[in-house]
Amino acid sequence: MEKVYGLIGFPVEHSLSPLMHNDAFVRLGIPARYHLFSVHPKQVSEAIAGVRALGIAGVNVTIPHKMAVIPFLDDIDDHARRIGAVNTIVNDNGRLVGYNTDGPGYVKALEEEMDVSLDGKRILVIGAGGGARGIYFSLLSTAAKRIDMTNRTVEKAEQLVREGEDGRSAYFSLAEAETRLDEYDIMINTTSVGMHPRVEAQPLSLERLQPGTIVSDIIYNPLETKWLKEAKARGARVQNGVGMLVYQGALAFEKWTGQWPDVNRMKQLVIEALRR
Numbered sequence: 001m002e003k004v005y006g007l008i009g010f011p012v013e014h015s016l017s018p019l020m021h022n023d024a025f026v027r028l029g030i031p032a033r034y035h036l037f038s039v040h041p042k043q044v045s046e047a048i049a050g051v052r053a054l055g056i057a058g059v060n061v062t063i064p065h066k067m068a069v070i071p072f073l074d075d076i077d078d079h080a081r082r083i084g085a086v087n088t089i090v091n092d093n094g095r096l097v098g099y100n101t102d103g104p105g106y107v108k109a110l111e112e113e114m115d116v117s118l119d120g121k122r123i124l125v126i127g128a129g130g131g132a133r134g135i136y137f138s139l140l141s142t143a144a145k146r147i148d149m150t151n152r153t154v155e156k157a158e159q160l161v162r163e164g165e166d167g168r169s170a171y172f173s174l175a176e177a178e179t180r181l182d183e184y185d186i187m188i189n190t191t192s193v194g195m196h197p198r199v200e201a202q203p204l205s206l207e208r209l210q211p212g213t214i215v216s217d218i219i220y221n222p223l224e225t226k227w228l229k230e231a232k233a234r235g236a237r238v239q240n241g242v243g244m245l246v247y248q249g250a251l252a253f254e255k256w257t258g259q260w261p262d263v264n265r266m267k268q269l270v271i272e273a274l275r276r
C-alpha cells in the first residue's frame with residue numbers, strides 16, 4: 001500500500017517540500033506520496049492523533065507548530081529536546097518520535113556545498129531566532145574552535161550562549177561583531193534581514209571582511225541576497241539558503257525511508273521553482 005507522508009503547518013500552501021519528496025519517492029521507486037496538511041493552531045493535538053489513527057508514516061512540522069507538537073509525541077531525540085523544537089516525526093509502528101533536521105541539515109549543507117571541514121574553524125552566527133537555535137546547537141556538536149553569536153537583541157544571543165554551556169562561545173552586539181569580522185573563517189546570517197520583499201537590507205556591515213571567508217545566508221528568497229552579493233564582491237566564498245532547505249528535507253527523507261535521496265536533483269527542482 002502506498003505510504004502517506006506530509007507537512008503540517010499554518011500556512012503550508014507555498015511549501016517546496018512536496019516537490020522534493022515526491023520526486024525522490026518516484027526516482028527511488030518508493031510507493032509513497034507527500035501531502036500538505038494545513039493545521040490550525042487550535043487543532044495540533046487532533047492532527048497528531050490523526051497521524052496515529054490514519055497510519056501516516058511520517059510528517060514534517062513547520063511554523064507555528066514546531067514546539068506545539070512535542071507534548072503529543074511518544075519520544076523526541078536529544079538534539080530536538082535540547083532546542084525544544086521538532087521538524088520531523090517518524091511513525092515507528094504507532095510510536096511517534098520527533099527529530100529536528102534543520103540544524104544538522106544546515107551543517108551538512110555547509111560542509112558539502114562549501115567542501116569544508118569545520119574542525120578548528122572560527123564561526124560567527126548572526127541572529128538568535130528559531131533558525132539560529134537549531135544551527136547553533138548543531139555547530140556545538142562539531143569540532144569548530146569558536147562559535148560566537150551576535151543579534152540585534154543581544155540578550156537573546158546571550159541566552160543561547162548560556163544554554164549552550166560551551167566554553168567555545170562568546171556573544172556580541174552587532175556593532176561589536178562588525179569590528180571583529182577579521183577573526184572569523186565562517187559567517188552565517190540566520191536573520192530575516194535581506195529577505196523578500198526588503199531585499200536592500202543587510203544584517204551586518206562587511207567592511208572588515210577578509211577575502212576567502214565563507215559567508216553563508218540561510219535566506220533563499222532571493223537566491224542571492226544583497227549581503228551575499230557584497231560578500232562575493234569582497235572576495236568571500238558564498239552559500240545561500242537552498243542547501244539548508246534541501247538537506248533538512250533529505251535528512252527527514254532518510255529517517256523515513258532509510259535511503260539518501262539525490263540532493264543535487266532536489267536542489268535543482270527547488271531552484272527552478274524559486275526562479276518561477
Ligand code: NAP
Pocket residue numbers: 102126127128129130131132151152153154156190191192193195203218219220241242244245246248
Ligand atoms: P525568527 O525566529 O523570527 O528570528 C528572526 C531573527 O532575525 C532574530 O534574530 C531577529 O532579531 C532578526 N531580525 C529580524 N528583523 C531584524 C532587523 N530588522 N534587524 C536586525 N535583526 C533582525 O525567524 P527564523 O525562523 O529564525 O527565520 C529567519 C530567516 O531564516 C528567515 O528569512 C527564514 O526564511 C530563514 N530560514 C531559512 C531556512 C532554510 O531552510 N534555508 C530555515 C529556517 C529559516 P531580534 O531577536 O532582535 O528580533
